[in-house]
Amino acid sequence: MFTQAMFQQELLLIALGLGSSFGAGAPAALPVPSPPGVQAIVAAAPASSPRFDERTALRLSQSVVGKPVGEHVLIDRAGRRVSLADFRGRPLLVSFIYTGCSHVCPTATRFLAQAVGEAGRALGAQNFAVLTIGFNLPFDSPRAMADFARRHGVGDRPNWEFASPLADGVAQLTRDLGFSFVANSGGFDHITQVTIVDAEGKISRQVYGENFELPFLIEPLRELTTGAPLASLNWNQALDRIRILCTVYDPASGRYRLDYRLFIEIFAGLSVFGGALLYLRSGRGRRHGSRRS
Helix, strand or coil, X not given: CCCHHHHHHHHHHHHCCCHHHEECCHHHHCCXXXXXXXXXXXXXXXXXXXXXXXHHHHHHHHHCCCCECCCCEEEECCCCEEEHHHHCCCCEEEEEECCXXXXXXXXXXXXXXXXXXXXXXXXXXXXXXXXEEECCCCCCCHHHHHHHHHHCCCCCCCCEEEEEECHHHHHHHHHHCCCCEEEECCEEEEECEEEEECCCCEEEEEEECCCCCHHHHHHHHHHHHCCCCHHHCCHXXXXXXXXXHCEEEECCCCEEEECHHHHHHHHHHHHHHHHHHHHHHHHXXXXXXXXXX
16 A cells, blocks of 8 residues: 555655656767657757756655646647646646657656556556656657657557647646756756646646656555545446455555455445344334334
8 A cells, every 4th residue: 555654765765866766868868860750859958058956856846746737738649739627537647758858758658658557457547547748849749749659659548648738838837747857968857757636636646757666656546536425426436436445456466456355345344234224224114113003
């Protein structure tokens, strides 16, 4: 189970400056051939460009937790305008990439694909959405984002969208989501994070690194997915909720599995509760009948 201690441990590791949690510019310094139709990044950052400070980036990232995200307009891979508000109604995972990145962004995206696949098996892919945003305009165009998704094997995920922000909206969008980046001679230094946004559009948590323990992502998602009161659910939704609650993380395999013992305990408890309720109701009915006679 995801605990506060696990979260504090993650923050401690990042505060110590582990490089895997931040997008390093060095790997992108090597020339990388662009895919057809996608313009390469021009590495022309001046020598006086600001230095990426990991502690400041982490502090800014954490400062937005609990705050609502604005209704930013994006352009999806098909060239349609979409708003972050369109994703409300279920939890949303947001990641940032730049398509000219040769190492960190592809690695983080491929790992996120594994985590999203596992989350889909544990929680149901229909219960959350994923959004990857390119921050390097004009190069991270809708066409470039579509090509990036295809090249890294996530172009056909029904609950995963790739999109480009409007040119004048990048600064506010990244600020709202706590994402920091600085241009360097080989591309960008940036924080590598997945932002978990709840169904109402409020930031719930940040998950850091090119890779991470699956519970760091899936347990907060589970909390958000099972947050609606049972009284508001229909029978199929209630059964799906029970299935989610009975899915547990197996550290030995690094995957989530269904624990049938929890199923039995839940249904046994419901049976006892239902039997007691029927007994009380029938007892009340007999008492009312004896009074009338």
